[in-house]
Amino acid sequence: MTATAPEADERLVGQGHVRRLLGRPELGAVVGAAAVFVFFSVVAEPFLQASSLSTVLYASSTIGIMAVPVALLMIGGEFDLSAGVMVTTSALVSSMFSYQMTANVWVGVGVSLLVTLAVGFFNGFMLTRTKLPSFIITLGTFLMLTGLNLGFTKLISGTVSTKTIGDMEGFDSARTLFASHLTIGGVDLQVTILWWLGLVALATWILLRTRAGNWIFAVGGGADAARAVGVPVNKTKIGLYMAVAFCAWISGQHLLMSYDVVQSGEGVGNEFLYIIAAVIGGCLMTGGYGSAIGSAVGAFIFGMTSKGIVYAQWNPDWFKFFLGAMLLLATLLNAWVRKRAEASK
Amino acid sequence: MNDDAANDDAALVRLTDVSKFYGNIRALEGVSLEVHAGEITCVLGDNGAGKSTLIKIIAGLHQHDAGTFAIDGEETRLASPREALDRGIATVYQDLAVVPLMPVWRNFFLGSEPTTGAGPFKRLDVRKMRETTRAELLRMGIDLRDVDQPIGTLSGGERQCVAIARAVYFGAKVLVLDEPTAALGVKQSGVVLKYVAAARDAGLGVVLITHNPHHAYLVGDRFVLLKRGAMAGSHAKSEIALDELTRQMAGGSELDQLSHELERATSGEG
Numbered sequence: 294m295t296a297t298a299p300e301a302d303e304r305l306v307g308q309g310h311v312r313r314l315l316g317r318p319e320l321g322a323v324v325g326a327a328a329v330f331v332f333f334s335v336v337a338e339p340f341l342q343a344s345s346l347s348t349v350l351y352a353s354s355t356i357g358i359m360a361v362p363v364a365l366l367m368i369g370g371e372f373d374l375s376a377g378v379m380v381t382t383s384a385l386v387s388s389m390f391s392y393q394m395t396a397n398v399w400v401g402v403g404v405s406l407l408v409t410l411a412v413g414f415f416n417g418f419m420l421t422r423t424k425l426p427s428f429i430i431t432l433g434t435f436l437m438l439t440g441l442n443l444g445f446t447k448l449i450s451g452t453v454s455t456k457t458i459g460d461m462e463g464f465d466s467a468r469t470l471f472a473s474h475l476t477i478g479g480v481d482l483q484v485t486i487l488w489w490l491g492l493v494a495l496a497t498w499i500l501l502r503t504r505a506g507n508w509i510f511a512v513g514g515g516a517d518a519a520r521a522v523g524v525p526v527n528k529t530k531i532g533l534y535m536a537v538a539f540c541a542w543i544s545g546q547h548l549l550m551s552y553d554v555v556q557s558g559e560g561v562g563n564e565f566l567y568i569i570a571a572v573i574g575g576c577l578m579t580g581g582y583g584s585a586i587g588s589a590v591g592a593f594i595f596g597m598t599s600k601g602i603v604y605a606q607w608n609p610d611w612f613k614f615f616l617g618a619m620l621l622l623a624t625l626l627n628a629w630v631r632k633r634a635e636a637s638k
Numbered sequence: 639m640n641d642d643a644a645n646d647d648a649a650l651v652r653l654t655d656v657s658k659f660y661g662n663i664r665a666l667e668g669v670s671l672e673v674h675a676g677e678i679t680c681v682l683g684d685n686g687a688g689k690s691t692l693i694k695i696i697a698g699l700h701q702h703d704a705g706t707f708a709i710d711g712e713e714t715r716l717a718s719p720r721e722a723l724d725r726g727i728a729t730v731y732q733d734l735a736v737v738p739l740m741p742v743w744r745n746f747f748l749g750s751e752p753t754t755g756a757g758p759f760k761r762l763d764v765r766k767m768r769e770t771t772r773a774e775l776l777r778m779g780i781d782l783r784d785v786d787q788p789i790g791t792l793s794g795g796e797r798q799c800v801a802i803a804r805a806v807y808f809g810a811k812v813l814v815l816d817e818p819t820a821a822l823g824v825k826q827s828g829v830v831l832k833y834v835a836a837a838r839d840a841g842l843g844v845v846l847i848t849h850n851p852h853h854a855y856l857v858g859d860r861f862v863l864l865k866r867g868a869m870a871g872s873h874a875k876s877e878i879a880l881d882e883l884t885r886q887m888a889g890g891s892e893l894d895q896l897s898h899e900l901e902r903a904t905s906g907e908g
Binding site: 498502503504506507510511514515518519520521522523524577581582 | 719720723729731736737738739740744747748749750751753760761762764
């Protein structure tokens with residue numbers, strides 16, 4: 294490099310840090326999270342207790358585990374409306390397979406993984422083959438899974454919920470993995486919090502430091518350009534749908550192991566909570582921009598709000614209004630960020 | 639510049655009587671063209687002349703239906719853009735060159751990212767990517783303040799240059815440029831043409847697709863004229879003057895009208 298290069302770097306130091314911070318996708322969400330935290334700390338006295346933190350984190354993690362792959366998918370330019378019911382499907386398959394075959398619970402857990410990944414593959418395959426919008430493809434999957442969940446459960450169990458598998462072989466060890474409690478520093482924490490943080494770290498690593506991550510940004514930000522320079526666009530998208538399925542499997546197993554029985558109608562509507570967490574966390578609806586950490590902050594805002602309203606002893610009816618307002622604000626902020634980022638010339 | 643032309647076997651890419659049909663529509667018929675190392679072959683034609691069909695054949699997006707397509711003297715039928723890239727043919731499309739929201743350095747290496755480490759720790763060589771991007775752009779005369787800025791914040795001309803620098807860095811032997819100056823102002827066009835010339839001086843064979851004979855004549859060594867899918871002329875620079883090139887592009891009866899208008903405009907200004 295020539296002598297001008299270090300000089301060029303120096304020009305940056307003054308405004309560079311501020312600009313880089315403003316350019317982070319998580320910025321809006323972090324500011325929002327801080328505001329929500331301060332707000333509930335003031336209006337709800339029990340909010341700052343350690344046990345409350347544990348409850349808030351647990352609520353955040355159940356959404357957060359799914360918000361991570363949904364955020365990656367959104368960065369890749371697609372939606373998955375079937376993500377909510379896929380969690381239920383995964384739990385139902387696991388439970389009913391073990392019960393009907395009187396097999397070890399782990400066998401059901403394994404079968405469930407295969408089935409759920411197959412659903413994810415189906416979503417991605419249909420999308421890349423038909424070139425239809427993911428909204429339509431996954432809306433179709435959403436409806437089909439909703440019907441299958443109810444239909445199969447009634448057919449096999451005779452009721453809308455599964456039989457208990459709590460006394461079956463392998464249940465206790467599966468429960469340890471998916472639904473146990475840990476006590477760290479006197480605070481009781483659900484194991485899902487560890488799953489959540491682990492997934493956020495893994496997804497961040499993939500996004501920022503691997504070729505696959507580069508491809509995810511590229512297929513969402515400009516699929517044609519990506520294809521022209523040799524990025525395997527279809528494989529990347531199918532992989533993203535299978536990542537959603539993998540996390541749906543984790544969530545589904547947690548659901549099963551913590552309640553022992555599964556209600557077949559559950560999960561409907563949760564797909565929007567995942568998308569909201571990802572969008573509040575800075576993902577652009579149009580793809581190509583966002584972060585896994587942002588989705589975690591979005592999920593944390595969700596957790597704080599849903600539990601904070603309870604601690605403040607308000608009518609929980611207000612929760613959805615609050616969530617909607619957050620979503621609008623976040624999207625406006627993101628649109629503004631994108632305009633800055635894309636402003637050419 | 640035309641030294642290589644004496645030796646006809648030295649052509650990096652040679653198209654002979656190439657045709658392409660979409661159903662019963664003749665998109666291209668009997669087009670011949672050669673690209674030599676260190677030379678710029680310009681493909682000129684108006685809208686609908688078959689320029690994009692030609693580019694798609696060379697880039698591996700479409701296959702030709704008749705004629706021969708030889709790379710380094712070896713007859714070829716490209717199956718995909720990836721294969722074209724592997725054979726040393728890099729195409730820079732007018733709009734498809736980059737992903738606007740991604741940083742410059744990520745765009746520079748997109749699709750061919752260098753990695754370091756092994757197994758689960760295999761990761762992007764971010765340091766190398768950043769430094770190489772900065773150095774390669776500097777070599778072409780672009781001094782970026784920050785390779786982390788989204789490439790969408792660069793000017794149209796700069797983006798073209800990044801795409802050209804990328805193709806040069808990845809060892810392209812043949813660079814195909816689709817209307818690189820079409821959407822640019824006079825000054826930006828000049829900048830881009832400078833980089834096209836820089837790529838030529840680096841020893842690449844360049845195919846410059848354009849509808850602007852003035853831009854073509856500034857840098858071109860050979861000129862292939864397309865009209866309604868067929869070849870309307872093929873000239874070395876020594877054989878043709880700018881006036882004649884423009885005349886042939888405008889063609890026949892349309893020309894009188896055009897020169898009339900041009901003369902009026904000139905006398906009006908003067």
